[in-house]
Amino acid sequence: xxxxxxxxxxxxxxxxxxxxxxxxxxxxxxxxxxxxxxxxxxxxxxxxxxxxxxxxxxxxxxxxxxxxxxxxxxxxxxxxxxxxxxxxxxxxxxxxxxxxxxxxxxxxxxxxxxxxxxxxxxxxxxxxxxxxxxxxxxxxxxxxxxxxxxxxxxxxxxxxxxxxxxxxxxxxxxxxxxxxxxxxxxxxxxxxxxxxxxxxxxxxxxxxxxxxxxxxxxxxxxxxxxxxxxxxxxxxxxxxxxxxxxxxx
Ligand code: ADP
Ligand code: MG
Numbered sequence: 001x002x003x004x005x006x007x008x009x010x011x012x013x014x015x016x017x018x019x020x021x022x023x024x025x026x027x028x029x030x031x032x033x034x035x036x037x038x039x040x041x042x043x044x045x046x047x048x049x050x051x052x053x054x055x056x057x058x059x060x061x062x063x064x065x066x067x068x069x070x071x072x073x074x075x076x077x078x079x080x081x082x083x084x085x086x087x088x089x090x091x092x093x094x095x096x097x098x099x100x101x102x103x104x105x106x107x108x109x110x111x112x113x114x115x116x117x118x119x120x121x122x123x124x125x126x127x128x129x130x131x132x133x134x135x136x137x138x139x140x141x142x143x144x145x146x147x148x149x150x151x152x153x154x155x156x157x158x159x160x161x162x163x164x165x166x167x168x169x170x171x172x173x174x175x176x177x178x179x180x181x182x183x184x185x186x187x188x189x190x191x192x193x194x195x196x197x198x199x200x201x202x203x204x205x206x207x208x209x210x211x212x213x214x215x216x217x218x219x220x221x222x223x224x225x226x227x228x229x230x231x232x233x234x235x236x237x238x239x240x241x242x243x244x245x246x247x248x249x
Contacts (some may be wrong), residue, residue, distance in 0.1 A: 002165065007056035009057045029215065030197070032233065035203075035218060036220065041219055053186070062078060067080070083168070085171040085174065089141075090144070091141050095140060103120070160191070164196070167191065181207065205234060213230055221246060226244065
């Protein structure tokens with residue numbers, strides 16, 4: 001399994017947020033997690049990223065190796081890419097400097113050759129062009145003063161440059177107008193491959209009209225309470241999460 005989450009619990013002092021979450025994604029597949037606000041979707045992405053300070057039990061394996069003891073940088077070097085609901089802003093750091101530094105440190109950790117500044121710039125410009133991003137955005141400080149759509153394009157640019165094995169995208173569709181949504185979906189679809197897996201975490205079904213998932217999972221109150229094919233997303237959009245929330249309460 002590319003990603004194998006087993007009975008994962010995550011708590012902050014006095015409160016458990018993930019309550020025994022189990023989920024597997026094989027290589028080559030795109031899965032979606034949908035769920036109401038406050039269900040624990042972003043907590044799951046934070047725990048998998050190794051970003052936040054939760055008390056964690058259970059397992060999260062990537063290619064059979066536990067992610068949980070690894071630093072965020074080690075996870076990235078293994079090929080894990082995360083896109084967050086609220087992307088990092090770095091005043092004073094040009095976006096391209098950030099992406100080149102991150103990409104080359106991942107490559108170094110894997111024992112691969114780094115890209116020269118020229119090779120990097122060529123690749124970055126090509127990716128930016130596909131994403132309808134201007135060169136000016138590449139020179140600006142990372143995400144500082146970027147609109148919601150520009151931030152998401154910047155994340156898609158990073159995803160295209162890093163060529164991750166496992167990409168987890170948290171609410172990548174939120175706040176996007178239809179043009180930005182199309183650009184984001186196209187970059188996700190362009191990266192679909194038998195060697196790669198993706199997990200799309202979303203509140204709405206809209207993104208899934210553009211990126212057909214192999215499986216949809218419903219996350220309510222810290223657990224996966226239902227799984228199904230792409231039709232499940234439409235059903236949730238029509239019926240909401242009430243049915244599951246009543247059962248969880
Ligand atoms: P979702 O992304 O599904 O909307 P979240 O994972 O962001 O849900 O949050 C789940 C619940 O856990 C929310 O009630 C949220 O307020 C709470 N929560 C998550 N992380 C923290 C934290 N670090 N401190 C306090 N509460 C948190
Ligand atoms: Mg969230």
